[in-house]
Amino acid sequence: MSNKEIASAFDELANLLELHEDNAFKIRSYRNAYLTLRKLDRPLSGFSDAEIKEIKGIGPAISGKIRELLAAGKMHALEEARAQTPAGVAEMLQVNGFGPKKVRVVWKEMGIGNIGELWYACHENRLVGYKGFGLKTQEDLKRRLEYYLRSKDQLHCDAAEEEADFVCAILTGNLAGAFVSPVGALRRRCPVVEQLEILVGYNGDLAPAFDGQAVVLDKEENGVYHIRLENNTPVRIHRCLVETFGSKLFELTGTAAFVDAFVRAAPGLQFKGLRTEQEVFEKAGLPYVMPELRDTPASLERARSGQMPELITEPDIRGVLHVHTTWSDGLHSLRDMCAYARELGYAYIGITDHSQSAFYANGLKPDRVLAQMDEIEALNAEMAPFRIYKGIESDILNDGALDYPDNLLEKFDFVIASVHSNLKMNREKATERLVRAIENPYTRILGHPTGRLLLSREGYPLDWDAVFDACARHRVAIELNANPYRLDIDWTLIPEAIRRGIPISINPDAHSKEGIHDIRYGVQVARKGELTAADCLNAAEALAFG
Numbered sequence: 001m002s003n004k005e006i007a008s009a010f011d012e013l014a015n016l017l018e019l020h021e022d023n024a025f026k027i028r029s030y031r032n033a034y035l036t037l038r039k040l041d042r043p044l045s046g047f048s049d050a051e052i053k054e055i056k057g058i059g060p061a062i063s064g065k066i067r068e069l070l071a072a073g074k075m076h077a078l079e080e081a082r083a084q085t086p087a088g089v090a091e092m093l094q095v096n097g098f099g100p101k102k103v104r105v106v107w108k109e110m111g112i113g114n115i116g117e118l119w120y121a122c123h124e125n126r127l128v129g130y131k132g133f134g135l136k137t138q139e140d141l142k143r144r145l146e147y148y149l150r151s152k153d154q155l156h157c158d159a160a161e162e163e164a165d166f167v168c169a170i171l172t173g174n175l176a177g178a179f180v181s182p183v184g185a186l187r188r189r190c191p192v193v194e195q196l197e198i199l200v201g202y203n204g205d206l207a208p209a210f211d212g213q214a215v216v217l218d219k220e221e222n223g224v225y226h227i228r229l230e231n232n233t234p235v236r237i238h239r240c241l242v243e244t245f246g247s248k249l250f251e252l253t254g255t256a257a258f259v260d261a262f263v264r265a266a267p268g269l270q271f272k273g274l275r276t277e278q279e280v281f282e283k284a285g286l287p288y289v290m291p292e293l294r295d296t297p298a299s300l301e302r303a304r305s306g307q308m309p310e311l312i313t314e315p316d317i318r319g320v321l322h323v324h325t326t327w328s329d330g331l332h333s334l335r336d337m338c339a340y341a342r343e344l345g346y347a348y349i350g351i352t353d354h355s356q357s358a359f360y361a362n363g364l365k366p367d368r369v370l371a372q373m374d375e376i377e378a379l380n381a382e383m384a385p386f387r388i389y390k391g392i393e394s395d396i397l398n399d400g401a402l403d404y405p406d407n408l409l410e411k412f413d414f415v416i417a418s419v420h421s422n423l424k425m426n427r428e429k430a431t432e433r434l435v436r437a438i439e440n441p442y443t444r445i446l447g448h449p450t451g452r453l454l455l456s457r458e459g460y461p462l463d464w465d466a467v468f469d470a471c472a473r474h475r476v477a478i479e480l481n482a483n484p485y486r487l488d489i490d491w492t493l494i495p496e497a498i499r500r501g502i503p504i505s506i507n508p509d510a511h512s513k514e515g516i517h518d519i520r521y522g523v524q525v526a527r528k529g530e531l532t533a534a535d536c537l538n539a540a541e542a543l544a545f546g
Helices: 003-019 024-037 049-054 060-072 076-083 087-092 100-109 115-123 135-151 157-174 242-253 256-264 277-284 298-304 334-343 366-383 427-439 464-474 491-499 514-528
Strands: 179-183 196-201 215-219 224-228 234-240 319-323 348-351 387-395 414-418 477-481 504-507
Touching (some): 003 024, 003 076, 003 100, 049 060, 087 100, 087 115, 115 135, 157 179, 157 196, 157 234, 179 242, 196 242, 234 242, 242 277, 256 298, 319 504, 334 366, 477 491
Parallel strands (some): 319 348, 348 387, 387 414
Antiparallel strands (some): 179 196
């Protein structure tokens, strides 16, 4: 089990025990274990018993439970708590912002046993008569429930890619001569994947390839296999003959709208029986359209007129911006983050720990800002020509102001302005707040502008015309936060930002050395928005604004 999975087990146990009003001390210790274990940068599977016990806040009882999870993938206390909790009630705990105390009220006092019943109770205004559930709370909960139901059983792009790589490795390893590729939303590099699909070109039966690796649930007459992995992820596998692989790959990659428009634009031509996808485009007399651009037919017109842009690639990114260190809530030191970025071949890094209002993330008070700047100056002298920029991720306060006075803000090389609190403003107030932050003369990048968490929290409602106007007018770049749980700004908005001359900065929001690698997901979705290296702030050899 990974550290993340082990930590999550303790988080779930704490929630279930709080739901059942168990011992408060145990609940607190399990929550602390969750917070501690998820931050470890070394796999727990490589720890000795003595090393586990030496982890701060991990006593003998919790270390024993960690060993249970590592040995068997299960924890007796967690299995016992699950057994005492109806499945529908446990699922309610998965709704973002709906904690154990409120779940207990709707379960024990209202007799509500699942998410569907809870949504209907909100619809009928049944919650407002109970303590802690006013009309506003009820409406907010209803919105969260609707979002949860829409998002259920979907995968973030990183998880989808990992699962697909695993299945593709099984197929290529067990089927000699097979052509294998992800298709659908994953191949188009969508931020969220609803259905994991893989195409296999193989002139034979696929079932033997899964022996001992996955459960084959069903095989359709058209050569589609439905399998389920050990972690319960469903995968749809399409089989075709090797000699028709290109045609099928094209058909299953683009959206129905894209494929239909492609076929309609070439009346009388047949695209079946082609071995490579390149042959499909050659037969239509079109340049190859990258999979990322096959969501809408619009890219076909640009291809036909020779206006396809040269999309950004990961090697184009020259600098790593939006990086957290142990000065705030990062896992690795300033020196370690800089050395690792240099080792990866980047030319510069922008250190942006949290500002003082982010007390929950050990945000920097002014004296600590100045101390960090001194350390950066010393490292710059040591690591040259690699460059370390002095930055900050400044909280945007409720009124749109930044988190420090001007005489401190002016000392930074750049400021990323981000919203982290009070995400429930209406469209007008939210937009006004962001615009004021953009207008601040020290703001250089607008960070994760909507604050969304994919499959968990909807984004801030914004008047994008007003936001774009302000960014263009004040020469402020917009972040594409590359963390696969954010990928914010949404790729569909990138073309308009480009049209208005607003640079996009692909930033990992890295809280560890490994987090820097999230840049790849940002690049993937930036390509969907037709971003080029020329329009990307940190594709330049040195950081420059305005």
